[in-house]
Amino acid sequence: MGRSDGTGATAVGVSVAGEERLLVDGELRQARSGATFTTSNPATGEVLGVAADAGPEDVGDAVAAARRAFDTTRWSTDVAFRVRCLRQLHDAFVRHADELRALTVAETGSPVSLTRSAQLDDPVAGIAWVADLAERYPWESDLGNAAPLGIPSHRWVRREATGVVGAITPWNVPHQINLAKVAPALAAGNTVVLKPAPDTPWCATALGALVVGETDIPPGVLNVVPSSDHGIGAALCADPRVDQVSFTGSTATGRTVMATAAATVKKVFLELGGKSAFVVLDDADLRGACAVAAFTVATHAGQGCAITTRLVVPRALLDDAVAATAATLAKLPAGDPGDPGTVCGPVINARQRDRIEGYLALAVDGGGEIVVGGRRPDRFDGGFWVDPALVVGLPGDSRVVREEIFGPVLVVLPHDGDGDAVAIANDSPYGLSGSVWSGDRDRAVSVANRMRTGTVGVNGGLWYSPDVPFGGYRQSGIGREMGVPGFEEYLETKSIAEPA
Ligand code: NAD
Numbered sequence: 001m002g003r004s005d006g007t008g009a010t011a012v013g014v015s016v017a018g019e020e021r022l023l024v025d026g027e028l029r030q031a032r033s034g035a036t037f038t039t040s041n042p043a044t045g046e047v048l049g050v051a052a053d054a055g056p057e058d059v060g061d062a063v064a065a066a067r068r069a070f071d072t073t074r075w076s077t078d079v080a081f082r083v084r085c086l087r088q089l090h091d092a093f094v095r096h097a098d099e100l101r102a103l104t105v106a107e108t109g110s111p112v113s114l115t116r117s118a119q120l121d122d123p124v125a126g127i128a129w130v131a132d133l134a135e136r137y138p139w140e141s142d143l144g145n146a147a148p149l150g151i152p153s154h155r156w157v158r159r160e161a162t163g164v165v166g167a168i169t170p171w172n173v174p175h176q177i178n179l180a181k182v183a184p185a186l187a188a189g190n191t192v193v194l195k196p197a198p199d200t201p202w203c204a205t206a207l208g209a210l211v212v213g214e215t216d217i218p219p220g221v222l223n224v225v226p227s228s229d230h231g232i233g234a235a236l237c238a239d240p241r242v243d244q245v246s247f248t249g250s251t252a253t254g255r256t257v258m259a260t261a262a263a264t265v266k267k268v269f270l271e272l273g274g275k276s277a278f279v280v281l282d283d284a285d286l287r288g289a290c291a292v293a294a295f296t297v298a299t300h301a302g303q304g305c306a307i308t309t310r311l312v313v314p315r316a317l318l319d320d321a322v323a324a325t326a327a328t329l330a331k332l333p334a335g336d337p338g339d340p341g342t343v344c345g346p347v348i349n350a351r352q353r354d355r356i357e358g359y360l361a362l363a364v365d366g367g368g369e370i371v372v373g374g375r376r377p378d379r380f381d382g383g384f385w386v387d388p389a390l391v392v393g394l395p396g397d398s399r400v401v402r403e404e405i406f407g408p409v410l411v412v413l414p415h416d417g418d419g420d421a422v423a424i425a426n427d428s429p430y431g432l433s434g435s436v437w438s439g440d441r442d443r444a445v446s447v448a449n450r451m452r453t454g455t456v457g458v459n460g461g462l463w464y465s466p467d468v469p470f471g472g473y474r475q476s477g478i479g480r481e482m483g484v485p486g487f488e489e490y491l492e493t494k495s496i497a498e499p500a
Contacts, residue, residue: 016048016099016102016103016106016107017049018039018048018049018051018103018107018201018202018205018206019051019202019205019206019208019209020036020049020050020051020052020205021052021205021208021209022051022052022054022058022062022205022208022223022224022225022226023205023208023209023211023212023222023223023224023225024058024061024062024065024223024225025061025062025064025065025068025219025220025223026065026212026218026219026220027212027219028208028209028212029052030052031052031053031054031055031058032055032057032058032061033053033055033057035052035053035055036050036051036052036053037050037051037053037198037201037226037227037228038050039051039107039199039200039201039202040199040349041106041107041109041383042108042109042345042346042347042348042349042383042384043106043109043336043337043338043345043346043380043382043383044380044381044382044383045350045382045383045384046382048106048107048202049202051201051202051205051226052205052226053226053227053228053229054195054225054226054227054229054232055227055229055232056231056232056235058225058227059193059195059225059227059232059235059236059239060235060239062193062223062225063164063166063193063223063236063239063241063242064241065191065219065220065223066164066165066191066192066193066220066221066223066241066242067164067191067241068220069191069218069219069220069221070161070163070164070190070191073218073220073221075189075191075218075221076160076161076189076190076191077189079134079135079137079139079189080135081216082131082134082186082187082189083131083134083135083187084216085186085215085216085217086127086128086130086131086134086183086186086187087127087128087131088214088215088216088217089127089183089210089211089214089215089217090124090125090127090128090131091214092210092213092214092215093124093127093210094124095214096206096210097120097121097124100115100120100175100203100206101115101120103202103203103206104119104120104174104175104203105337105338107174107199107200107202107203108171108172108173108174108199108200108203108348109301109337109345109346109347109348109383109384110173110300110337110345111299111300111337111339111342111343111344111345112337112338112339112340112342113340113341113342113343114299114300118173118176118464119173119175119176120175122176122464122465122466123173123175123176123178123179123180124175124179125466126179126180126183126466126482127179127183129466129467130183130184130187130466130487131183131187133187133484133487134187134188134487137159137487138159139158139159139160140156140157140158140159141156141157142155142156143155143156143157143495145500147500151499152499152500153497153498153499153500154497154498154499154500155495155496155497156495156496156497157493157494157495157496158493158494158495158496159488159491159492159493159494160189160491160492160494161188161189161190161490161491161492162188162190162243162244162267162490162491162492163190163191163242163243163244164190164191164192164193164241164242164243164244165181165185165190165191165192165193165242165243165244165245165246165490166192166193166195166233166236166237166239166242166244166245166246167181167182167185167192167193167194167195167245167246167247168195168233168236168237168245168246168247168248168249168257169181169194169195169196169197169204169248169249170197170248170249170250171196171197171198171199171200171348172300172303172304172305172348172406173300173304174196174197174200174203174204175203175207177248177271178194178196178203178204178207179207180481180482180486181194181246181248181481182194182207182222184482184486184487184489184490185246185490186217186221186222187487188487188488188490188491190243190244190490191220191221191222191223192221192222192223193223193224193225193236193242194207194208194222194223194224194225195225195226195227195232195233195236196224196226197249198226198227198228198229198230199348199349201226204224204226205224205226207222207224208222208223208224230253233247233253233257234256234257234260237257237260237261237266238260238261238263238264239264240264242264242266243266243267244266244267244268244269244490245257245261245266245267245268245269246269246489246490247268247269247270247271248270248271248272248305248481249271249272250272250273250404251272251273251404251429251430251475251476254270254272254477257270258270268478269478269479269481269489270477270478270479271305271470271471271472271476271477271479271481272305272430272432272472272475272476272477273305273404273406273430273432273475273476274305274306274307274309274404274430274431274432274433274472274476275309275310275402275403275404275428275429275430275432276306276307276308276309276310276430276432276433276434276435276453277308277310277311277312277424277425277428277434277435277451278292278293278296278308278310278311278312278434278435278437279312279415279421279422279424279425279434279435279436279437279447279451280293280311280312280313280314280317280321280436280437281314281418281421281436281437281438281439281440281443281444281447282314282316282317282417283438283439283440283443284437284438284439284459285437285439286313286317286320286321286324287320287324289437290311290313290321290324290325290328291324291325291328292435292437292460293308293311293325293410293435294325294326294328294329294332294388294390294410295328295332295343296308296435297309297329297388297408297409297410298329298332298343298344298388298408299343299344300344300345301334301344301345301346301347301386301388301407301408302344302388302405302406302407302408302409303347303348303352303406303407305404305406305432305433305476306432306433306455306464306470307433308433308434308435309404309405309409309410309411310401310410310411310413310424310425310428311325311410311411311412311413312413312414312415312421312424312425313412313413313414313415314414314415314416315414315415315416318392318412318414321412322371322390322392322412325390325410325412326371326372326390329372329373329388329389329390329410330372330373332344332388333373333377333387333388334346334377334385334386334387334388334408344387344388344408346380346383346384346385347384347385347386347407347408348384349384350384352384352406352407353376353384353385353386353407355405355406355407356386356405356406356407356408356409357374357376357386359399359400359403359405359407359409360374360389360391360409362398362399362400363391363394363398363400363411366394366395366398366399366400367393367394368391368392368393368394368398368400368411369391369392369393370389370390370391371390371391371392372387372388372389372390373386373387373388373389373390373408374386374387374389374391374409375387386407386408387408388408388409388410389408389409389410390410390412391409391410391411391412392411392412394411394413396413396424396427401413402428402429404430418443418446418447421447422447422450422451425451425453426450426451426452428474429474429475430472430474430475430476431452431453431454431472431473431474431475431476432453432454432455432471432472432473432476432477433453433454433455433456433457434448434451434453434455434456434457435456435457435458435460436448436451436456436457436458436459437459437460438459441458441459444458444459445458452473452474453472453473453476454469454470454471454472454473454476454477454480455468455470465482466482466483467482467483467484468482468483469481469482469483469484469485469486470482470483470486
């Protein structure tokens with residue numbers, strides 16, 4: 001388990017130590033090649049340390065270990081044992097929460113306040129929730145008797161683990177996504193090979209170290225293979241010994257994952273990108289709603305798949321909406337993620353900053369106006385920063401309006417009534433999330449019901465919680481994470497019959 005320097009989570013200039021080793025078959029070890037790669041602090045650009053750089057041979061070892069653990073141990077059949085192990089894992093995370101908080105802020109650049117929710121504490125609570133679910137889950141259900149083809153039969157349905165799961169994750173909320181896959185997959189009786197994003201290896205190796213050091217989870221049940229090479233993820237998708245791929249990342253990579261997994265007809269679960277709409281109706285508290293829209297897009301520098309990045313407001317109120325949103329965004333400049341008051345931290349790396357700046361240039365070239373933000377602040381010595389930006393004046397078919405930027409950029413679009421607002425919200429290849437605001441609750445719910453997205457907040461209601469399924473329509477994904485559906489993603493269904 002890594003150590004923090006004990007100074008708390010001041011991320012600009014913080015020094016933390018992380019677990020360098022990968023986890024294969026119960027052993028924390030270096031890559032077989034001996035290779036390592038660096039992990040850096042987005043707030044400074046400075047190297048925090050290194051992680052083992054898994055190669056194809058390490059992934060091969062990890063899959064073999066997971067296969068053996070699934071096929072030859074009691075893991076997949078002993079629910080009570082699994083529940084006990086998951087509770088141990090939950091307790092281990094709780095014991096190490098302070099050092100993990102510092103590590104997470106240093107490695108992801110996330111504001112420390114978010115580690116009290118989605119960046120750490122909530123996904124840890126989710127482990128306990130899924131352990132409770134597995135304990136009370138109806139693994140078998142009786143369908144009674146029937147006489148198909150004239151043969152009296154007693155039938156029942158049994159749910160059982162899929163097998164070896166390859167879990168591939170991004171960098172923006174690493175504990176949330178690692179644990180939202182690993183915990184239900186393990187609780188359901190699967191074994192797992194976790195391949196984290198190259199930007200956040202330590203958040204994943206910390207999980208490996210806790211599993212080895214503080215739980216009875218048997219060797220091979222969880223394997224963690226950080227790598228600088230995206231090809232390691234592809235190898236997991238292609239390996240015939242892997243039964244299921246659970247992927248979170250961009251829609252472009254998701255397509256490749258699906259195509260690679262198709263060769264062996266793997267079960268594929270995909271959580272992909274988004275370009276979600278924040279719809280304000282003409283009877284809403286405009287200023288209050290716009291302030292929330294601004295706060296939302298500034299949060300973690302907009303690096304959240306479900307963050308609403310299209311603000312859809314009544315045409316007649318466009319100027320007021322822009323003024324209110326800009327006023328709030330101006331008060332939320334990028335700041336030290338270790339400061340408890342910071343909402344917008346750095347972006348993850350130079351490539352991501354350049355990509356965001358590229359979209360802002362495209363907005364201006366396309367006739368749009370950046371009303372506030374969008375500049376690289378000069379108040380930091382290093383790191384990767386963009387002040388939250390508000391963009392107006394772009395047509396609905398502009399790339400900036402349609403494509404996921406994954407940064408703190410909010411585009412404003414006018415609507416001409418509820419039906420038009422719904423049409424604009426749904427005019428997207430994505431369908432991940434959304435928000436609707438109205439003075440009339442029923443009117444807001446009616447719009448929410450017509451939005452073709454996996455989640456919707458009504459008048460500020462928050463859906464994010466371990467028991468709430470999360471996922472996307474259209475090109476935002478296939479399947480649901482969290483909640484009962486997020487557990488059942490990792491189960492097969494077997495129907496059995498005997499003579500009645
Ligand atoms: P990414 O798609 O570049 O990478 C995600 C993971 O896939 C990484 O671990 C990467 O190494 C791996 N990978 C890359 N190429 C691969 C391949 N050919 N085969 C298998 N694995 C491969 O995404 P990112 O930049 O790490 O994360 C940002 C993206 O993730 C955004 O598009 C965001 O919307 C999305 N995201 C979605 C959700 C969700 O739940 N829907 C949550 C968080 C992030």
